[in-house]
Amino acid sequence: MITWLTEPFTFGFMQKALIASVIVGVVCAVIGCYVVLRSMAFLGDALAHAILPGVAVAYLLGVNLLAGALVAGILVAVGISYVSRGGTIKEDTAIGIFFAAALALGVVLISTTHTYAVDLTHVLFGNVLGVTAVDLWVTGLLALGVLMAILLLYKQLLVVSFDPILGKTLGLHTHALRTGLFLMLAATIVVALQTVGVALVAAMLVTPPATAYLLTRRLPAMMALSALLGAIPAVGGLYASYYLGVSTSGAMVLVATFIFVVAFLFAPRKGVVWRLRQRPPS
Numbered sequence: 001m002i003t004w005l006t007e008p009f010t011f012g013f014m015q016k017a018l019i020a021s022v023i024v025g026v027v028c029a030v031i032g033c034y035v036v037l038r039s040m041a042f043l044g045d046a047l048a049h050a051i052l053p054g055v056a057v058a059y060l061l062g063v064n065l066l067a068g069a070l071v072a073g074i075l076v077a078v079g080i081s082y083v084s085r086g087g088t089i090k091e092d093t094a095i096g097i098f099f100a101a102a103l104a105l106g107v108v109l110i111s112t113t114h115t116y117a118v119d120l121t122h123v124l125f126g127n128v129l130g131v132t133a134v135d136l137w138v139t140g141l142l143a144l145g146v147l148m149a150i151l152l153l154y155k156q157l158l159v160v161s162f163d164p165i166l167g168k169t170l171g172l173h174t175h176a177l178r179t180g181l182f183l184m185l186a187a188t189i190v191v192a193l194q195t196v197g198v199a200l201v202a203a204m205l206v207t208p209p210a211t212a213y214l215l216t217r218r219l220p221a222m223m224a225l226s227a228l229l230g231a232i233p234a235v236g237g238l239y240a241s242y243y244l245g246v247s248t249s250g251a252m253v254l255v256a257t258f259i260f261v262v263a264f265l266f267a268p269r270k271g272v273v274w275r276l277r278q279r280p281p282s
Contacts, residue, residue: 008242017128020139021234021252024195025204027143029230030150031188032209033223034181037161042092043080043182045202046099048189050076052106052198055123060109065123066138069193073186076102081179126197126249129241135194142191146184157181158219195234196249204230207256214260214267229259 008014054072058065084094160167167174192201212226237252
């Protein structure tokens, strides 16, 4: 049993993959709590796909793909926040506009290279087994920056997430905080690019926090449990990849989804089975 557990991580590339996967699982899960509480799942998915132009430009210029993705994510996040600031254009409408435009631009740019189908497939579905030492450092620094920002802005983000009107009354810069949250979300998506890819990052942003939401009642506990529930699928996905020969990113999402289904059915107070047992007999 011990050999079965340790064998995959005797290889250097699996060790790098483990570190990267756990980092991604934790940071996605923590900031994902705000995504779930603010009903921003569509924004996470939109930003994930909106980084494609940056990836395409970086690929065409021969520079680091993560750098291009980060620039594109920042531009789109700021654009969405600015356009929806005054309320003339609703946030979901601005998200839809920028999402479609950025995705279309990314497709156009990617189609200009004949090898895009081979070389950029990992952008969509991740390539955690190909993580290099440089990728690991970039991922770690971005993740640390996001987690530090969440820690420093915890109280302000808590207020504007649950009651934006109260935030304005207290003199908080709600627009700046919202833009900051968008930027942190964009950075998190870039962190997850190498591991799960843009096609599946929304699942890691939403599923572990949604599971934690069913099991906890306070945000700090939700964040802590969500981080754990983000790390478990990361490790489980690597084991599935090694022993079953399946996609690591796909396996990560399926493990996270399985845990959510169990919580949805059996969670105290909120689970389906719990509520059925508490229902008075007719």
